[in-house]
Amino acid sequence: DAKTTQPTSMDCAEGRAANLPCNHSTISGNEYVYWYRQIHSQGPQYIIHGLKNNETNEMASLIITEDRKSSTLILPHATLRDTAVYYCIVRVAYLGKAAGNKLTFGGGTRVLVKP
């Protein structure tokens, strides 16, 4: 699976949009970009994933560049409850149940939403 690079930490003002970058310059054509977040002392939570088109759900938007070498997770209106470590993961799509479909977590970006 391709490796990702994320900033170690970033601050965001409450109510403003939070834009979290992720570089994945070695991504392959069959690899998806996944985003998870981990609030302190909790298990990670799935946010969103995409292949090449931009995606949006109730939690966030995912913008993938045309060359797919980088992406941005956008939290449109950050709240204090969005303070967490955000993980960008690149992984081959569904390989079949027997392959395990494992996730490899890196260091992530520690996001602090300030009032």
Place this chain on the structure above:
Amino acid sequence: SQTIHQWPATLVQPVGSPLSLECTVEGTSNPNLYWYRQAAGRGLQLLFYSVGIGQISSEVPQNLSASRPQDRQFILSSKKLLLSDSGFYLCAWGQLPSTDTQYFGPGTRLTVL
């Protein structure tokens, strides 16, 4: 809806003692199950995964073992704990092929003294 349970929530054990952590999933069948560990200040490390009853794959060599005696039950064990086994243990499940994502439990915080 699906839910995942882990217990105990916290555990303090002496070095050399045995360990048994349990994870159960409700509301789904034939899930993939995963055990992760997160040492203090570190990232998540995949320890084991299982694609079916009795089928266990190990990702890293260690003194831990895993078992899946029932479809929705995943157990993490050790015969003799080490100090380095301290950490936050997370169980997760994935339902394929309907979804390619993983859903995590609340975790067990283990301290080995």
